Amino acid sequence: MLSELIIPASELEVVKQFIGRSDQLGQYLKNQAWDIDNLPEVAILGIPEGRGSVCPDVAQAPDAIRHHLYSLTAFAPNIRIIDMGNVRCGKSTKDTYAAIKMVVEELSALNIPVLILGGSQEATVPLIAGFNSHEFKLIIVDDRVDNSFTEKSPADESYINNLPQGTSLTIIAAQSYFIGQNDHELFAEGFNGDIITLGNMRSDLKEMEPIIRNSNFISFDFGSLKSAEAPGQYRISPNGLTGEEACQISWYSGISTAPVWFGIFGYSPSSDTMTTGAMMAAQICWYFLSGATKLLDTEPVDEATDFETYRVEVDGLDDQISFLRHPVSHRWWMEVPSDDCTNFPVRIPCSKKDYHSACKNKIPDRWWKYFDKLY
Numbered sequence: 147m148l149s150e151l152i153i154p155a156s157e158l159e160v161v162k163q164f165i166g167r168s169d170q171l172g173q174y175l176k177n178q179a180w181d182i183d184n185l186p187e188v189a190i191l192g193i194p195e196g197r198g199s200v201c202p203d204v205a206q207a208p209d210a211i212r213h214h215l216y217s218l219t220a221f222a223p224n225i226r227i228i229d230m231g232n233v234r235c236g237k238s239t240k241d242t243y244a245a246i247k248m249v250v251e252e253l254s255a256l257n258i259p260v261l262i263l264g265g266s267q268e269a270t271v272p273l274i275a276g277f278n279s280h281e282f283k284l285i286i287v288d289d290r291v292d293n294s295f296t297e298k299s300p301a302d303e304s305y306i307n308n309l310p311q312g313t314s315l316t317i318i319a320a321q322s323y324f325i326g327q328n329d330h331e332l333f334a335e336g337f338n339g340d341i342i343t344l345g346n347m348r349s350d351l352k353e354m355e356p357i358i359r360n361s362n363f364i365s366f367d368f369g370s371l372k373s374a375e376a377p378g379q380y381r382i383s384p385n386g387l388t389g390e391e392a393c394q395i396s397w398y399s400g401i402s403t404a405p406v407w408f409g410i411f412g413y414s415p416s417s418d419t420m421t422t423g424a425m426m427a428a429q430i431c432w433y434f435l436s437g438a439t440k441l442l443d444t445e446p447v448d449e450a451t452d453f454e455t456y457r458v459e460v461d462g463l464d465d466q467i468s469f470l471r472h473p474v475s476h477r478w479w480m481e482v483p484s485d486d487c488t489n490f491p492v493r494i495p496c497s498k499k500d501y502h503s504a505c506k507n508k509i510p511d512r513w514w515k516y517f518d519k520l521y
Contacts, residue, residue, distance in 0.1 A: 148180070148230075148252055151245045152191070155229040160209040164216050171432075172216025175229045185258055187225055188400075188438040191249070192232035193265035195242045198301030199412070201380035207413040207427075208232055208263035214421070214428035225439045239301070243272040250276025259400070259438045261431055262409030267292070268305035270365040273409065277362065280312045285358060287395060288317055288367040289344070289386055290324035293332070302412070315339040316361075318354060318395070319347055319370050319387050340515075344386070351394060356478070356495035356512070358398045361406060366396070368412040368427060378423025380414045389426055393433040400437020403445045403495075408434045443475040446493055453479075458504040467513065469501045482516045 155161050155175065164172045178186075192208030212229075221227065233249055235242045246269060253260055254277045262273065274282055286292075286306075293306040309315065315337035322343050333339045347354060358364060369379050372386040387395075399408045413427050446453050453470040460467055468481040470493065480496040500510035 148249065151234055151249050153231045153234055154180075155190075155231040158209060158212070158231060160212050161216070161229070164213075166217060169220055170216065171218050171220045171227075171435075174220045174223070175216065175227065178226070178228050180228050180230055184226070185256055186228040188227050188259045188261060188435055189253065190227070190229040190261045190263065190435075191253075192263040193242075193246060193269050193409075194232050195235050195239065195264075195269060196266050197239045198268045198305075199266035200300040200303065201412075201414045201417075203416045204264065204266050204412060204414055205235075206415045207265060207411075207424075210415045210418075210421070210424045211263050211410070211413065211427045211431065214425045215431055218428060218432045221436065221439050227435060227439070243269070246272040247276040251278065254278075257405050259402075259405040260407045261434055261438075262407060262411075263431070264409055264411035264413075266302045267365060267367055267411035268301040268308075269411065270363070270409065271305050271308050271310070273365075273407070274313060274363060275310050279362070281314065282310065282312065282363070283314045283361040284309070284316070285361045285364045286315065286317045286367065287319050287364065287370050287387075287392075289319060289321045289370045289383055291317060291320070291329045291332075291341070292367075293329070309337075313337065316357060317341045318357070319344045319391075321383070321385060348391075350499070351391065353497055353499060354395060355398045356497050358395070358406070359402045359404075359477070359495040361402075362404070363407045363409070364395070364399045366392070366408065366410045366430070368410060368423070371426070376423045376426045377420065378413045378415065378418030378427075380412075380417055389429070392426075392430050396430045396434040397437045400434040401440060401442050402437075403443060406438075443472040443477060446470045446472075446479050448490060450493075456501065458501070460504055460509055461507055462509065467504050467510075469496070469504070471501075480510065480513060482513055 166172045194205045194208050196202040196205030292303050294304045316339040320341050320343050369381045373379050373382045375389050399406050456469045457466040470479040478496045479493040481491040484492040503510045
């Protein structure tokens with residue numbers, strides 16, 4: 147079915163025209179083909195759909211980003227990365243969404259991370275629908291909440307209203323002057339999630355890693371970046387993420403212990419005459435690929451004998467809080483109470499900061515948030 151829904155990368159003009167050095171990523175990708183019997187460490191997929199955006203030329207973004215992504219440095223030759231090409235767009239956006247959903251249904255079952263080159267960000271909705279998960283964890287990197295209720299609002303400014311039921315949603319890098327109190331209440335009650343402002347994110351960027359590690363899909367809005375650093379935005383704001391911060395977020399997404407999907411949306415080639423923004427988007431994507439090709443560690447399972455274990459007593463709790471630390475990656479997990487577990491407790495990603503909070507006789511905020519979701 148994939149062959150009917152996707153235009154192979156080898157048929158895209160941007161790929162045909164690429165002539166690069168042997169150490170460039172594009173030279174490697176041009177010589178790779180999709181093989182269901184030889185799955186890659188990570189796949190690339192473009193979604194050239196822009197009819198749901200106030201700026202329809204975002205449909206040209208996947209190939210514009212590819213042009214620069216292909217020029218970046220390749221990874222080790224034993225690392226298998228496949229550029230699958232672009233989803234075939236239908237006569238209507240609904241047709242395209244249906245195709246996206248079917249593609250995701252097949253790819254998600256293969257348990258590999260995927261880099262999505264958008265396109266308009268409302269494609270996040272059919273992407274999630276394709277996973278058929280009742281407890282999907284979504285992170286949106288954006289400077290605002292796209293939940294407009296006006297009839298004339300384009301789909302990419304109202305798509306949050308259409309997310310599948312059961313989606314747990316967190317926004318990272320939101321800017322306070324774009325966020326209302328109703329938005330905070332919506333996330334807390336409607337999505338079991340949170341809005342993390344740009345200032346709070348910057349206070350300790352490392353604290354974003356456990357949040358990202360505990361997600362299934364990161365939907366990155368190109369408009370979350372400073373417009374001066376990332377030309378190609380149609381919703382311009384002088385403040386926002388720096389390129390370094392954006393690349394750090396994509397790196398965290400890539401090194402997740404689960405096969406996280408990462409999508410970049412909302413880049414407008416017509417607003418980027420020097421193609422600097424396309425290069426910025428390509429570098430963000432490169433860091434995701436780099437992270438996804440590195441197996442730093444795995445999640446603790448069963449007795450987790452490969453992990454260091456620390457147990458901390460905290461006033462107010464009947465049982466100790468157990469923390470697990472991987473001896474190589476130094477990433478942390480925390481055991482939390484749950485009625486669902488039988489043999490082994492539920493373990494959620496956390497940070498060293500959570501462990502230090504417990505050592506100071508304070509229940510970590512991450513523990514409380516998980517507890518509140520249960521009860």
